[in-house]
Structure formats: C-alpha cells, structure tokens
Amino acid sequence: MxxxxxxxxxxxxxxxxxxxxxxxxxxxxxxxxxxxxxxxxxxxxxxxxxxxxxxxxxxxxxxxxxxxxxxxxxxxxxxxxxxxxxxxxxxYVGHLLLLHEAEWDHWGKLEETIRTGRSPARGHVFETDPELGANVLAVLDRIGQQSGPALARRLELTGARSLLDLGGGVGTHAIAFCTVYPELTATVFDLPETLTRAEQAVKEAGLEARIALRAGDFNRDPLGGPYDVALMSDILHYQGPDANSALLTKVYSCLAQGGRLIIKDRFLEPSGTSPAWVTAFAVHILVNTEQGRCYTVAEAMRWMEQAGFKSVEELERTAVVQGVKPS
Ligand SMILES: C[S@@+](CC[C@H](N)C(=O)[O-])C[C@H]1O[C@@H](n2cnc3c(N)ncnc32)[C@H](O)[C@@H]1O
CATH class of the missing domain: 1.10.10.10 (Winged helix-like DNA-binding domain superfamily/Winged helix DNA-binding domain)
Known part of the structure; x- marks a missing residue:
C-alpha cells in the first residue's frame, strides 16, 4: 500500500x-x-x-x-x-520549456475539457503551428539521439535492407538505425514542413545516399515500399483510434512479406494509473490535441491484428510493440 x-x-x-x-x-x-x-x-x-x-x-x-x-x-x-x-x-534546452509555455492556454481550459470532453486544440500542431512543432521535434530529436542507437541494437535488425520511418520527424531514428546497421537504407516519411529540418539533419550525418525523404500526409498519400521494417515512433497518441487503425492497415500493405512493424509510444498500463508520467501525459494529450489519446498496448495490438499482423508482441513494457507480416 x-x-x-x-x-x-x-x-x-x-x-x-x-x-x-x-x-x-x-x-x-x-x-x-x-x-x-x-x-x-x-x-x-x-x-x-x-x-x-x-x-x-x-x-x-x-x-x-x-x-x-x-x-x-x-x-x-x-x-x-x-x-x-x-x-x-x-x-540550450529552452525548446522543451517553450513548449510548456505555448501549451499554457490550453491547460487553462482543462476544466472545460474535463466537463465537455472536447479539447480546445484545433488541427495538428505540426500543421497548424510549424514553429511549435519544431520545438516538439527539437525535444524529441534530443531524446532520440540518446536512446535511438540502443533501441536499434535491441531490435536486432541485421539482414533488413529497408526501413520506413513513418512520421520520422527530423530523421533521428532513421539516422540512428542506419548508423547501427551499415547495410540499411531508410525512408523518412513526414509532412513537407518537417522534412526541411530532416534534410539538414541527414546531411549533417552524411547519410544523404542512404536516407530518402518522402513528403506527404500518411493518412492520405501512398507510403512507397515494400519495406523490410516500418517504425512508428510517437505517432499513435496524436491521432484518434479510427485513424490509427486505418493507418496500421496501410502500413501493413507497404511492408514486404516477413516485414516487421515496430511501434514505439507512451502506452498506459491496462489500469490506466501507470506509468505515472504517462497518466499525466495522457491529460496533456487530451487538452493539447484535437483527436489524440494515450492508448494501452492491448489497443495497439488489436489494431495490428486487425490489419493482418501476426506474432504481435509487447517487446518493451508500455513502450515498444511489434508485429510481423506473414511470409
Ligand atoms: C511526435 S513527432 C515524432 C517524430 C519521430 N518519429 C520521433 O519519434 O522523434 C510526430 C511526427 O509525425 C509527423 N506527422 C504528423 N501527422 C502526420 C501526417 N498526417 N503525415 C505525415 N507525418 C505526420 C509530424 O510532422 C512529426 O514529425
């Protein structure tokens, strides 16, 4: 107790x-x-x-x-x-603090959101406020630069040739994964505004020959492929359940047979009361996004199974889930 x-x-x-x-x-x-x-x-x-x-x-x-x-x-x-x-x-770490500051007005409307269930946020921050979106990405890039290489190694991707980093932001994971696996090439799929930043990061990493940038809206535009691996890192919680379910079906169709989908997110335990940080993050997502939600691993696994993925498993507790497209 x-x-x-x-x-x-x-x-x-x-x-x-x-x-x-x-x-x-x-x-x-x-x-x-x-x-x-x-x-x-x-x-x-x-x-x-x-x-x-x-x-x-x-x-x-x-x-x-x-x-x-x-x-x-x-x-x-x-x-x-x-x-x-x-x-x-x-x-400089001001990006994260500027993010908190920019969200202040939305937090001020939390009472109303709790009463009505409706968020004051309109649209998707990456589309409606590219400057704020850039701050989100700067923070995520910083985190991903530290955690990305170790994640890449833990996933054991030896043998995979092509990676789709869906909503790959500034390309943090694509860069980390291509650095760890020299035989890997990657495609960073993201909104055009975001890709201008990715272009710079990929160039600085000297990986222009191995990392392609593909601009588009992943809910509407073709994703290319077939890919051996697809990564979705911090994507699900920005969208509603129906959009996520449809997106996973789309990702399934752009994978090669035997291809893997890896989803990294901030999942809640089934009780909804832990991990402690995610319980507060879920309120943040409620009030700062129009459709977003923090999900449980079980919800993500259900969408994956509905899309056709097999061997769906939680690789890292409340953080990483994987499914395989049958050969
Ligand atoms: C939270 S960031 C995650 C970035 C990166 N995957 C990471 O883990 O650092 C979400 C990313 O999804 C992109 N995104 C959001 N909606 C999108 C859409 N409809 N089509 C393509 N990209 C989208 C954003 O531009 C942003 O780069």
Missing amino acids: PRELPLAEIFQLGYYWETKILLTAVKLDLFSSLGGKAHTAPEVAERMGAHPRALELLLNALVAMRVLVKDGDRFANASVARTHLVRTSPT
Whole structure:
C-alpha cells in the first residue's frame, strides 16, 4: 500500500507560480538578453523592451529560484542558465520549456475539457503551428539521439535492407538505425514542413545516399515500399483510434512479406494509473490535441491484428510493440 500523500505535498502539487515565472523568462528570452554579463534591471529592460519595475520583480524571483545571481543591483545568469537557457548555447534546452509555455492556454481550459470532453486544440500542431512543432521535434530529436542507437541494437535488425520511418520527424531514428546497421537504407516519411529540418539533419550525418525523404500526409498519400521494417515512433497518441487503425492497415500493405512493424509510444498500463508520467501525459494529450489519446498496448495490438499482423508482441513494457507480416 503506497504511503498517503502528506498535506504539504498536496500544496506543493498545486503550486505553479515559479513554473510560470521560469516559462515566461524563457519566452521573453531573458537569459539570452543577460548573456555572459551582469546588468541592472533597467539595462535588461531596455534590451528586451520590458517594463523596468515589473522586470525587476521577475529577476529577483529568478535569483531566489537560483537561476540568476545578483550582485548589488546587477543581475547575471547562474551557470546552469548560461549553459542551458541562453539560445546560442549548444546545450540550450529552452525548446522543451517553450513548449510548456505555448501549451499554457490550453491547460487553462482543462476544466472545460474535463466537463465537455472536447479539447480546445484545433488541427495538428505540426500543421497548424510549424514553429511549435519544431520545438516538439527539437525535444524529441534530443531524446532520440540518446536512446535511438540502443533501441536499434535491441531490435536486432541485421539482414533488413529497408526501413520506413513513418512520421520520422527530423530523421533521428532513421539516422540512428542506419548508423547501427551499415547495410540499411531508410525512408523518412513526414509532412513537407518537417522534412526541411530532416534534410539538414541527414546531411549533417552524411547519410544523404542512404536516407530518402518522402513528403506527404500518411493518412492520405501512398507510403512507397515494400519495406523490410516500418517504425512508428510517437505517432499513435496524436491521432484518434479510427485513424490509427486505418493507418496500421496501410502500413501493413507497404511492408514486404516477413516485414516487421515496430511501434514505439507512451502506452498506459491496462489500469490506466501507470506509468505515472504517462497518466499525466495522457491529460496533456487530451487538452493539447484535437483527436489524440494515450492508448494501452492491448489497443495497439488489436489494431495490428486487425490489419493482418501476426506474432504481435509487447517487446518493451508500455513502450515498444511489434508485429510481423506473414511470409
Ligand atoms: C511526435 S513527432 C515524432 C517524430 C519521430 N518519429 C520521433 O519519434 O522523434 C510526430 C511526427 O509525425 C509527423 N506527422 C504528423 N501527422 C502526420 C501526417 N498526417 N503525415 C505525415 N507525418 C505526420 C509530424 O510532422 C512529426 O514529425
């Protein structure tokens, strides 16, 4: 039996002032304005086009939060902010925080969404707000660069010649998989706006000869093929059940006989109450996407079996599911 939550932690869970202070500072790009030097509040206000007295209150709070330091009346970035919150830093992580900031208004409508079941989000972020979509992709690229090569090895794809990375984003997985398996070629299928970023990443990886980019809407356009392997990473939770079921049928038809479909997603346990992060992510998806949902592994497996896949199995708990097109 888990320990009951103490009252102090309930207050902590309900407290978001510091969250919004940090997100606003990132949105204002305050840390880049400070850069590597110390400035007074009026100086920073002038640089940013902000109100000096209002800004000083924000700066003081950020000092108390240990993101900034203050010496006399001058403010400077603490080393963590210089390293991760200044835009020009190669280890900038503001993309994720900007994403949270951009979703703030939708979260503000959570009560209404819970009452009506209807999300305030319209359309698909990758189509309606390419700049925000680019932030999502920057975050996913960062995660995928770390986890992609190990995932590729765990999947044991030796012998496979062609990979379809469906909704492959900036090509993070295609790049990781082609790096691990020298005989593999890949096709990144994605929306045209996204592929401009993929083009750059593939070029930087020196894999233009082995990774093709195919622009289109995967719900409407042909996917090409036949492929030995199809990967769908973080795709299902952006769409409704009917679209997913239809998409898996389409993927089945573009695979070679004996081909494998690998789905990587953030699945819920059947109880719906774990993994803990996914339970909160499911609410995020509810309020920030028009049709999206977090699914259970069983739901994904059912769509795969309906599409004709055999040997459907959960390879990694609540994370990776695989099915094979019979030979
Ligand atoms: C959450 S991202 C996942 C990116 C990548 N697979 C990964 O794991 O890092 C979803 C991707 O699906 C693409 N996408 C969404 N709807 C699409 C559609 N209808 N047709 C093609 N691509 C789509 C988006 O542009 C985006 O790159």
